Amino acid sequence: MNHPEPAPDLYHPSEIEAKWQETWDREGTNVVPTDRLRAPDRPFYNLMMFPYPSAEGLHVGNIYAFAGADVHGRFHRLQGKDVFEPIGFDAFGIHSENFALKMGLHPMDLIPRNVANFTRQLRRIGGMFDWKHTVDTTTPEYYRWTQWLFLQLYKGGLAERKEAPVNWCPSCMTVLANEQVQGGHCERCDSAVEQRRIAQWFFGISKFAPRLLENLATLDWSDTTRKAQENWIGRSEGAILRFADANGAGSRAGAAAEGVTRGGSGGEAGAEIGVVEVFTTRPDTIFGATWMVLAPEHPLVDHFTTDEQRAEVDAYRSTAAKTDLVARKKTDKTKTGVFTGGHCVNPATGRPIPVWISDYVLMEYGTGAIMAVPGHDERDFEFATLFGLPIPRVVAGEGQDADTPLTEAWTGSGRMVNSAPFDGLEVDEAKRAITEWLAGKGAGELTVNYRLHDWCISRQRYWGPPIPIVYCDGCGAVPVPEDQLPVVLPRVEDFKPDDSGVSPLARVAEWYETTCPDCGGDARRETDVSDTFLDSAWYFLRYPSTDVDDAPFDPGITKAWLPVDSYIGGNEHAVLHLLYSRFITMALHDLGHLDFEEPFTRFRAHGLIVKDGAKMSKSKGNVVVPDPIIEEYGADTFRLYLMFLGPFEEGGDYRDAGIAGPWGFLKRLWDTVVPVEELSGEAPDPAVERKLHRTIAQVTRQLPELGYNTSIAALMEYLNAVRAGGRQARRGEVEALVPMIAPFCPHLAEELWARLGNRGSIFSGANWPGFDPALCIEDTVTVAVQVNGKVRATLELPRGSSEDDALAAARAEENVTRFLEGAELRRIIYVQDRLLNLVAT
């Protein structure tokens, strides 16, 4: 008699997700075709930091970042923009190489495997990626242009090979850029970094320091990121002051002084022999400078060292040279130093002062030499106390005078004392006055110093793009002609690095032996490869132009799509990738290849996902493995949960049980919409409709600001209202939920969209719902009634009620009158539609 019950139409994420991923691929839903790239209507370049394809696969942190950026891209797409959302692989570099070594595999075999696995996972999480425009930095088609980039900088005078003290990681057996040294440790492997003097290729980023700093103010970037770059660039105003040898320049026989190298400005500045240049932010205190300190590596050390002191000086220098950066830069150790025997003349006092060397002065900052002012610098004070050097006072603060004893360095403000004609000037006035006075004597000038150094880009490793330079005995360093690019990285089975300071490629004679492009004579290829951060410093320029093979980026396409509209990524790259990308863009702009100089109009740093309040790590055993979760709940639920955890820009604490909330919500949404025939066609309930419009308004406002967690909460709240007390949903009440959930849960949204009878992808048009501001307003409002700031009652009043009406209603509340009894009403504060505060005594 009864028909078999039809199989209940339940939410099965794995089925619908696979179905829609196939559909997207088949229909090319996420691809921006070449003609569209050339002529977009409303282009929106939605960029996220491309991953490094590890063997472990995508981790939750990756998925969090990609999901958050994907939500952003999908939202803009639903608003009718042409969204270009590419992804690729940053697959060169030491990390991959080390892993290959560990596994006994070759990176050329390993990387494609990892890339394939990552691709599978990236598709599975439902990213709106344009797979037709992807990059893999290890392919010759890509690194050909990385090499091209090197040549442009070389031709532009921004790439230079020079010998300088560089950071050497004894474990990775390669040099590192300053940005890759974190607190004296290798960013990659955490080993203590040593200093070596090897000839390296440098990019002249320090020339751009002022612009890189100034432009920051014009960028719509996360504050934290801007601050990190600001700190890193490290502008400080001060003066260069010159202290001449007390014995006269060059008087000491055999002194092989090379002059002064300025660390911060590229080292091109020379100086008179025997004159020490110092950088100081306190030129006002020069009358209190009672000795000089040179860094142990300073080129003038030999010049000043007397025969009597030579043994001691040499011993100190060789100890310093052997100390790694961690030990060297430790701030809590007792200061050490050695007197060279030489003296300089203080240009202010005319008196000779001794020249010391000490490792608390760093060759890499300023000029590598300081004037020591013990009275007004904490470090110099400590040094003077230790070695019994005089500590005169030249600044007197409030309540101090020229003779107030110094028990510690006075670094505050005040007036000059013991400074001949400048006594009585305020510190700030004295800085300028004294520097001008010294400048008149040729002893100094005001200047600005930056701590940003040139970018060391050569690596003595195998897994990177060979630097396209050839060394010819006759012609010297010769760039490889652009039409001979790429210089292909050969497959070398023995790619293990060693301590020699040269790349494994230097063992492959058949590769490095070549002929000079200029004279045709015997020549040798550069065997160093370039830094991975060079690969990633320009990848966003390549994405839209991957269809172009005769240029790194097509001018027309680039003009249409760049700079990048939205870039979302981790703040760990604030001073690495993001700074390098800005520099490369600025350099390409100056060299005439780009018409903009900042690559990323808007950048947002996402937060960090932690587990149990701690960073996820293998050693803590709190790593969340994504695949089983996606298996069980589907990508949509996983994405939704990650975005629901907390504010996207602050991260969140992942708890396994928490996924039940978003999962239940999606099931409820499914159950509400899917019996499509049962949905009532009646007009929406007026109260529900008002809530709907308010929800649309809120989500429309919050989504572009990455307010994901509160948007999701609003959607949940709305669905709760639709279903309140088990009520039946009407079609007009739920239809708009589908596009609103779509950025978070694209597969589910497509399925519901189709089941509601729509044709084509929900993302193929401007399907974001609109709202009527008039409908966002409730007729009645809840007004809190306070007596002396404490809530005693709440009133339901018509919107826009007058103060008198509100007061009358409040007086009718027993709980209000109770508190007003026997008191005098002194003041009434009325905030319409919000609150009534009765102040009584």
Place this chain on the structure above:
RNA sequence: GCCGGGGUGGUGAAACGGUAGACACAGGGGACUUAAAAUCCCUUGGGAGUAACCUCCCGUGCGGGUUCGAAUCCCGCCCCCGGCACCA
């Protein structure tokens, strides 16, 4: 030391200077079930009072301040996270 960002229930978190704890998780109670799972409903900051509808007191790291009113603004501390750090 300097520069950012934080500190709110058992937990993740909400809150234009205007009813602190939205939305969830976990917990408690109930419905359905032979039972469980799933689902649904109610409840849940702490304390006190009341037969009950309810009402009161306390409460946003600590101490002050501004204000009719402060998680929010100001001053001084403490703690956590991130960046820089012998930077002259």
